[in-house]
Amino acid sequence: MSLEKLGWNTYFQDNFIPYSNNGFVAARVITQYKGNYIVRSEKGDFNSKLSGKFMYNADIKKDYPAVGDWVAIKIISDTEAIIYAILPRKSYFARKLAISGGRKIKNGIIVGGNIEEQIIGSNIDTAFIVSGLDNNFNICRIERYITLVRSSGANPIILLNKCDLCNNISHYLNEIYSIATDIDVYSISVLKNINMDIFDKFLCSGKTVVFLGSSGVGKSTIVNFLFGDEKQKTNAASSSNGKGRHTTTSSQLVSHSSGCSVIDTPGIRELQLWADEGILSESFQEIYSLIDKCKYSNCNHDKEAGCAVKDAIEDGTLTIERFNSYKSQLKELKILQDNKKSYSNNRIYNHHKRNMKRG
Ligand SMILES: Nc1nc2c(ncn2[C@@H]2O[C@H](COP(=O)(O)OP(=O)(O)OP(=O)(O)O)[C@@H](O)[C@H]2O)c(=O)[nH]1
Ligand SMILES: [Mg+2]
Ligand SMILES: [Zn+2]
Missing domain, CATH: 1.10.40.50 (Probable gtpase engc; domain 3)
Incomplete structure (x- = not known):
């Protein structure tokens, strides 16, 4: 797969210069699980781990690769590579995460203890903020996502999914218009295939889009729809909740035939802001x-x-x-x-x- 299709551009090219003459290969992190990364490059996908030096120098979560990151790797076999560095992120989404010192919640906000930013995805152009038009709709949560997306530098788009379950769509649309006059809002239904053609204009070669939103709003269902018959397995990073529903457990980047990179993310239970x-x-x-x-x-x-x-x-x-x-x-x-x-x-x-x- 070409690097341009994966989202490579002059920004990353420039930042790769220090690595280009030393046998390093540019690759993009497509998924990650406990210190194991799968990266995608022109030479294919590789299971990767971090170099010793990388781990020695990494201090906080943010120093570690996240899905969407461009990294400098060295290939060690047909299937394996070592990650030596992360290229500077053009943009990233982070949320606040309590990492130690006990988790005290005061008025819904984490206070005390140590906090870090957790990166949900990086180098993203468009972020779809997905809500369900069932009883999931929560305007405050949407406002929080808007702040998060804006502070990342990506373009926010609001999707109200499951419009088949709602007979009062305009009420919700108006509620959104009242808080976000300059953001595009679409009501869609994956199940009934309503308005699903809106994605055509967002799936562009070299771009990266991400789906954000609470668990159960339909992010993975949308991604699976977009991939249709493409052989990609979009629900690899999911686990069954016993009720037959698969909940996404870690972010995953999938390459669409249009040349667009699509990142599905796990639903975030409590979205704590990390922004200025x-x-x-x-x-x-x-x-x-x-x-x-x-x-x-x-x-x-x-x-x-x-x-x-x-x-x-x-x-x-x-x-x-x-x-x-x-x-x-x-x-x-x-x-x-x-x-x-x-x-x-x-x-x-x-x-x-x-x-x-x-x-
Ligand atoms: N009625 C209706 N149900 C939908 C629609 N889209 C998705 N669903 C259902 O909503 C449920 C949750 O969908 P998922 O795609 O797993 O939700 P998710 O946002 O990926 O959830 P997490 O991975 O847990 O974050 C599934 O049972 C879907 O079938 C829709 O347009 N209409
Ligand atoms: Mg999911
Ligand atoms: Zn005043």
Whole structure:
């Protein structure tokens, strides 16, 4: 398979220069399980492990390869290779993960303990945020995904799947339009083949798309539909839940005949944000333009006179739910900021301790 079809471009080419003359081959991580990676290259797919030096230098989760990453490998047999380096990520999705120190949840947000970012997928052009039009619909969750996708640099598209189960689609569409005026939203049904042609324009050679969303919304069903008769096994990384349903257990990149790379991801039970606060000005544009109009620059939008936010809530142009979503994401990202600071101090300390031990 050609590297261009796999998503290779001048950005990765430039970053591969240091490796190009030393017998390294460029490859893309298509799936990963406990230190074992399958990578795809012009020379085929290889089962891979990390080089000793790579592991020695890797410190946090983010330092390890993720699905979608471009890596420099050395091929050691017909089926095996060693990964030596990750090429810089053009974009990636991360969520917050508690890794140690106990997991305390306060108002739905992880506090305390050590936190790290977990990469869900990297080097992605378009992210489909999938929701079910059954009882799965949750506008706050969609807002959180929008923030996550925006902070990754990928283009968000909202998919409302299972429209065959809903007789009130326009209600949900309007709810989305009210929170995201500049994002395309489609209602689809894989089972009844409704609106499934919308994918034609997204499946382009050299591009990478990802499906995100809670467990059970139909991400894998969509991916399987898109692959149709193609012999690809799209549900390799899944396990049965005993009710005959297969739930995806790890991200997996599959190559579509169009030349598009498609990443299916496992449903995320609780989506904790990993982003910088500034990104909220994109997800909550309309609130930020109201804030600009508040009389006082340090307005808390509570009881202050001349508060444009309060006025908008009163006259109905801004819903209280929308404002609460903004406030809760802001709070979560502020806590994250604090945690990141104390965590990075810890990390510097641990590094130092380790180096002292190494002598
Ligand atoms: N009625 C209806 N059911 C659907 C549709 N699409 C998917 N489903 C069903 O929804 C269930 C879950 O689908 P999956 O594709 O496994 O969901 P998923 O998002 O991949 O879930 P995880 O892998 O656990 O994250 C399956 O039983 C599908 O048959 C649809 O358009 N309409
Ligand atoms: Mg799945
Ligand atoms: Zn105000």
